[in-house]
Amino acid sequence: MKAKFLTATAATALLAGAITTATGAVAQNIVTMNTVQIFGSIDPAKISDYTDYMAAVNLYDGLITVAPDGSLIPRLAESWTVSDDATEVVFTLRADATFADGSPVEAKDVVYTFERLLRLNQGPSNLFAGIVAPGAVEAIDDKTVKFTLSQTFSPFMATMPALMIVNADLVEANAGDDDAQSYLAQNVAGAGAYDLVTWDRGARMVIRRNTDYYGGFPENAIDEVRWVVTNDEATVRAMAASGELTMTSQYQSTETYDALAAMGRFRVESFATPTAFYMKLNNQTAPTDDVHIRRAIAYATDFDTIREVLFPGEPMNTVLPGSFSAFLNTDVVAPTYDLEKAAAEIALSAYAGQQIPITLSYVAGTQFEEDISLLMQANLESLGFVVTQQPEPWNRVTELAATVEGTPNLNQIFYGPTYPSPDSMFFPQYHSNGAGTWISMDWAASPEVDALIDAARATGDTEAQAALYRDVQQILADQQVTIPLLSQLQMHAIDQCLQGMEMVPMMSFEFDFRKFHWDC
């Protein structure tokens, strides 16, 4: 009996010691953040969504990156020159830039990365397809690389941060028979500030600071970032209460932000974003094919209630969010809520004097969208519309958007730029070549707008571009192609000790944890 007791005591002591060792051997400054989606891919040629980019901007570096004011700043490239006709860009790489394995970043890595991106034809390749042909990226010498564009494409430089450079030697050695897709699905071959430690796809990812990172770190840098995949708000609160959580994702309810703020350890910060929230009107099916009906709907939209009560956001006067201030048409008058003017517009329409059937669609299960839709229904029915509510799951929305006939009359859609250029807001939404996706549920189909967007893409002169985009905004507003509701505020509850979060107008680049530091 005594021997058993001693054995049990020894085992308990061993366990306790082992646990202490395991939990004690951690890095100094740890950030734990929840994310509402899983990381689908960390292969920079395949990343596509907000969550994928969140990991990629920490694991990989591009030639250039984006500053909070939207300007392009050096990263792996120390400088670049653009030819007068903007069809050739030459980058000079930093002499000290290295990959995580210590090997130098060279021009051949850039060439390999670009060719592989085009070969796989996924992820960010759509930014370059048709703009830079295969073979059009050349290594001039070890540290110089030239991109030759098939045509002048002014947003080209703005798309470059999405090109994240892989270690060509390492990737080629592990290419297998699938162009290293299997290898880069599990491993990192980048020059980023952080290395992958563990990744359990369904639940969590951990990255750790690469202390040899060529770019250096601020004082009290973040040593380790841990992401926990959960969209359950009770879990987020429990993690915060137990001390596990450092920072929330942006998609929490007001109650959760309040609960975390009440704990004292967190501050809740709002960041103005370039993501816009629109009421997209199908411009090609009845009754929203009539500009007077579209204007009537705009006048029947209670903007203040939506922005102040249902979903917090900043006002927009045109389809372009205010963060693109250099390109904004400030002469356009923001739409207002006025039921009398709405009635007057209906009287001018081809549908005057009739009952007007109309479909209002929103993403099913999204409470604030349902509330907005009900608010619209009340106002529209008071004007003589016969409203059909059409809640749809998101995957159904993407399918409906493929055809004019399938697209409902009104659709609540969020859309933000994928690269820091107004082109990212105009081309996919309002150019005819972008039609058929959920981004372009307006079905604008205007040759005039197409021509202006094409002209803006083809000029390297920023002032000329701005003038063209202002014209586009004026036309879109005159024709009431879309109703801009608000530009989104991004909210996070952040530990009081964590500093350095700044919004960047490119998808998830604000989560570059190299810029964060611990301040306690």
Place this chain on the structure above:
Amino acid sequence: MEFLAFLVRRLLWSLLVLFGLSVIIFTIARVVPGDPARMALGPTASADQVLALQERLGLNLPLYEQYVRFISGLFQGDLGLSLLTQRAVSLDIAAAFPATLELVLVTILLAFAFGVPLGVVAAHWKDRWPDNLVRAIAIVSAVMPSFLIALLLQLLAGYVLKGFPTTGRLPMGLEFNADITGLLLIDGLLRGRLDVVAEAARHVIFPATALALATMGQIARITRASMIDVSRQDYMEASRAFGVPSFLRMFKYQLRPSFVPPLTILGLEFASLIGGAFVVELIFAWPGMAAYGLRAITQKDLNAIMAVVMVSGLFFVIVNLLIDILVGIVDPRIRIRGKRA
């Protein structure tokens, strides 16, 4: 021999069930609206990219051809590519299945370890206060939804038992590769990593408890009813008349045949928990099959949806076959009935 024939018949029937399941899930997966290629490639993908992926996945083929490809892949262990995780579904399943299996095994262990004794206690003190108490516990645990229990336990962990884990299978600072069975409790023991075993136990106990309560209540009720039923059998009366001690009567003659009904229930519960643990898995950020399957459905990850359903179905069939064998061992009358059949 007849019992073997009975099992072979069950096996053939199970294969038919799996075939039917494959047809149904394939049809449902294709009918659910939404373009999986578009969803996989993200919002900014061009029409060319979407078309290329549709061709690569065979989504442009006639439905029957797609089904043939699916079935032939299934027989070769190829479950296709996941659109969500961008890798082979078989790899995803291999990663997710052990997590769920471990959770379900601990759940069953807890349910059986507490459910059977509670049933025995209730039967022994039938219609007295212990019986009433057990029945009350059984009813409450059966009607309380597992997600509510999971939330309560998580609040307990987060707000009261500070430092107790609220998510995952292991602490994030603890690195361990469960490369033998995939079960942390087993692999930790086999590798001599007691720290991993202890942490895995700490992490699994709350989600497993949340799942176990309903099953425990059911087992307690069925064990009780079964024990009372057996106690009324002639041979039990005879053993009482012969003066066999109460303790021996209960544990040797009464408990063993009473195991059959709870064992059967356990089999069904085991299999259904594999696919049905999703709410608990989501709440505790448990990287298992149920959470994986749910994400697959919401993202229309066709291959993953079909794989999760087929693997769950296969598991259901296997567990039920095993339960049939076990029941035959515990209760020889089943074998006799099998011979007569």
